[in-house]
Amino acid sequence: MQSPFELEISRRGLLISSAATVAVTGAAPSLAAAQSAGTDMALTSKLSFTVNGESRSIDIDNRTTLLDALREHLHLTGTKKGCDHGQCGACTVMVDGRRINSCLSLALMHEGDEITTIEGLGEPGNLHPMQAAFVKHDGFQCGYCTPGQICSSIAVIEEIKANIPSHVTGDLNAAAQMTPTEIRERMSGNICRCGAYSNIVDAIVEVAGGKA
Ligand code: FES
Ligand code: FES
Known part of the structure; x- marks a missing residue:
């Protein structure tokens, strides 16, 4: 006669093998289908x-x-x-x-x-205005986030212009919307672990021609 311990071991073994069987039988058709489909599928x-x-x-x-x-x-x-x-x-x-x-x-x-x-965007000796502004305002420390910050900030200026209501036109009105608050909000997806945010905003505001 089996001891309670041996019974527990057997029950566990049965459960494990059942689960394995279900997994194999359940997975086999989809795996086969994927392999068969894969023969025609470019990787x-x-x-x-x-x-x-x-x-x-x-x-x-x-x-x-x-x-x-x-x-x-x-x-x-x-x-x-x-x-x-x-x-x-x-x-x-x-x-x-x-x-x-x-x-x-x-x-x-x-x-x-x-x-x-x-x-x-630019190269040494011929920087894009946004790159030059980042240098001028110390808009970076380690520099790891900087390429993303600069690409983002150039696009942000165009976004702000594009979002100006149709009855408002002209550079002066566009510039009026390039506020630090607006720019901070739009740049919030670009994280800087060095915390150079205020200098980054200063650089963007200068290029945008807005109010610092
Ligand atoms: S690397 Fe793409 S958002 Fe962080
Ligand atoms: S300058 Fe270091 S993460 Fe932004």
């Missing part, structure tokens, strides 16, 4: 787009994010990977003039798009 694709004014074509794994395509395939490492989850803004680039978190976007979604990264 990589060709992506053609424009990056910083240059036509580029790359073969990439379909699951590649735009951020990884830029950094790993095109070696444009100015765009930074912070959280890789859409929470820090370090990976901000512009797509057709609008800012996005490139870590949240599959590269293949950007076929034919025009991408602008920090490398496309």
Whole structure:
């Protein structure tokens, strides 16, 4: 006769083997279907787009994010990977003039798009006005968030202009809306662990021509 201990062991063994059987039998058809479907499914694709004014074509794994395509395939490492989850803004680039978190976007979604990264804005000796303003106002410390901050801030100025009510036109009125409060709110998705926020806002306000 089995002891209570042996009975408990056998019962546990039965439960484990039953669960394993259910898992195997339940998973097998979908796995087989996926494998069979996979024979016709491409795992990589060709992506053609424009990056910083240059036509580029790359073969990439379909699951590649735009951020990884830029950094790993095109070696444009100015765009930074912070959280890789859409929470820090370090990976901000512009797509057709609008800012996005490139870590949240599959590269293949950007076929034919025009991408602008920090490398496309300026270069030493010929900085973009926003880059120059960041230097002038000390808008960075370690610099890790800075490429994303700069791409974001350039797009923010265009966003503010685009959101001006239709009956309000002209640069003066646009400038009036470039307030530090408005800019802080719109830049809130770009985190700076060094806390250079006030200097970043000063730089953006200057470029925007708003009130500091
Ligand atoms: S790396 Fe994309 S939002 Fe943080
Ligand atoms: S300058 Fe260091 S994180 Fe912003």
